[in-house]
Amino acid sequence: MSEERVNFGSKIGVILATAGSAVGLGNIWRFPYMTGENGGAAFIIIYILCVIVLGIPCMIGEFIIGRHGASNTARAYTRLAKGTRWKWIGYLEVLTGFLITGYYAVVSGWCLNYIYAALMGELKGDPAFITAYFEAFSNDPIRPVVWTIIIFGITHFVIVHGVRNGIEKASKLMMPTLFVLLLVIVVAACLLPGASKGMDFLLKPDFSKLTGDVFLGALGQCFYSLSIAMGCLCTYASYFSRQTNISKAAVQIGLIDLLVAVLAGLMIFPAAFSVGISPDSGPSLIFITLPNVFNQAFSGFPVIGWLVALMFYALLSLAALTSLISLHEVNTAFFYEELHISRKTGAWIVTVACCLIGAVCSVSIGQKAHMSLFGMDLFDLFDFVTGQLMLPVCGMLMCLFMGWYVPKQIIKDELTNWGTLRFSCYHLFIFAMRFVCPLCILAIVLHQFHLI
Template sequence: MANVNNSGEREQWGSKIGFILAAAGSAVGLGNLWKFPYMAGKNGGGAFVLVYFVMLFLVGFTLMLAEIVVGRHTQLNAIGAYRKIRKNWAWVGALGVLAGFIILSFYSVVGGWVTAYLVKALSGGLKITDAQTLGNMFGQLISDARTPIFYHAIFMIATLLIVYGGIGGGIEKASKIMMPALFIIIIILVLRSVTLPGAFKGIEYLFVPDFSKINIGVILDALGQVFFSLSLGMGCMITYGSYLSKDTNIPESAVTIPLIDTAVALLAGLAVLPAVFAFGFEPAAGPGLVFITFPAVFAKMPLGGIFSILFFVLVLFAALTSSISLLEVVVAYVVDEWKIKRKIATVALAFIIFLIGIPASLSFGPWAHIKVLGDRGFFDTYDFISSNILLPLGGLLLCIFVGWVWGTDKAVKEASNDGQLEFKLAPFWSFLVKYVAPVAIAIVFVRSLIG
């Protein structure tokens, strides 16, 4: 039994654009808004962007196509998909389901912070220009015992309600609203940012190439950013692909989704960096850019309160479009394998994930002294296990599975709709999935483990 609707048939995306927006929304997350702009500027600006595009094609497109093909071919969740093709490979799908489970437990905590800051922006509580004061405000929020857990619950409920509605009535409908809104908001912020006095320094930081900075480290940074930005290796695209009809053009979708993700990352860079440089702030990576630097920037702008609200709506939508895909990976598994109704599975799993996220939230406050893995608290342990172990391992094994176990001839047959579509890149893609992508991901994997 598969994930079904009322007619007893497996649910499907209502439209091609619905699938693309949902899948792109899954890829577009918080990392696009703070990590990509910083990584680009630090690693040679336009030179990094160029290397990133090369890696996007070599690894991003390759794995995206592989995951969607496996999902559409089997019409099953991540574990069921691997099992249907090769029974003894089901454990690889289990790694993806586990990754989705763990990531959402701490991602929802960050989503809670975003929700709290949107409330602050709406109430006018972010009209502070001093970065140190804003830093103290952020520190007080995340170290508090109760407030972050309350907002963690609010964010988790929002995620739950969307997934509760199913594929067409929940995820697709929400994605069709949030993704266009996300683009409109980000373009408004770009127009405001690039027209500020002194904004050109930020544009230069992001786009002017410094080819002297390109070395193996920059190439690996670009490769890692592509891999983690697209959320590959965790079975999300297998799950979303399983709801596709047999006449969908998979190669076209596998190109479009990474390009939308990258467009958001570049626009985020144009929205963030010119404004940061215009007001003399440092473009530091991480949550600090979103919760400390940018509120200070907005406070110095004319109509900054409006732009602050728009920005946190943007960040919230980016977080939600990713969180719904993470929850769907786990829900699809339980519905397919355990034969539990979607609505029951969604509520139960969201509640369990919320509970597991509580220690991650407390690890910045009352439980900061508790170390779980080395010197890592709960939050950092969840992050390390999922991002540094489960995701790259899942991506590496996906390449081996599609390239060497199932076979690229069968994958190409599925991707070309049994030969009805012309898939000109089939020989090149087959080479990439068998030889290039696994080596590249293995390098990312080793690098992520040794830090």
């Protein structure tokens, strides 16, 4: 028997929980290295435009579907689709979220391990030692799986306590903690000798570096960073009250997401420039490059370096955990509502199934020769199928569904809270859903496959 559906208990709970869904490793890991690879401040300016043009309209669209449907993502689409094939978008989003949950937890588990490694002083050594440590850990068949299970255990504990006592309470604790840790590390990084060069790189735009690739890279980063089309925003919106101003919430969450990303840049680039490390170190930035940065930057004060490293990986783990909780909730809500079982049973189904997916993906990294398909280990395959195929397809279909099928009166009612609010950008929103956002997402797909 399913529990009675509840809403978030406060406005701050709505914002922090939904922002926690959007703020994840994409902000603190991917955004800084994307910024480093694409010219610094110029990339950030383009990114801000992408949030306005693509991110916020898509977020509003998902909020409308979620709150109107007042149920899990699949059922929300089904209620709006009224027997048409549009309903399958919801099921596809749930499946996408399910697959992402499994492999995203692997990297989240790595973050937890690095807290332990920093605490135990295991990250001290020269660059070759740090690189060897990461390779040995990620290829180990046991340790990454253990950490994956541990972070799933924490996530499961939050989910089984429900919306208000689990997700909302956890978000009210974790998101402020995340911001405090972020600000402390930013201050520490900006006080390092030579840090001003990193701040200049991040805050002074060099428009000569702007290319079509930079623009398309910013579009892709915006799409993935805001957790669009994986069911998270739609599911959380189903817990919004009728008084929640969904357009205002979308703007606030977009701003929080952007703020965290820029602060992450201010945390990383001043420290990197201080010790002469290139800002375009790519995906290895947080697990290989940054431990070296902490070791060199605070070599005269090893205790401070140890503390900063510890706080940094605690920050990463919190960001990973808030996103993992939202991904877990997408699937938990689907199972317990569609199968008419308890929330606890639904959560156990997701936890056990995704632990198995995570374990297989983790082991495949160290067993490339034996556990690969189409030339990729299973971890990379999951990332490719969900990130480059399923998410863009879901996002594009969601926009077309909102722009061309959903009755205009429903959209107006949701945007104005049934006539109690003003929303002067209605026609602009419809235009974005019909044309601008689908074309932007199509451009992201074509760019990923090097077709433009």
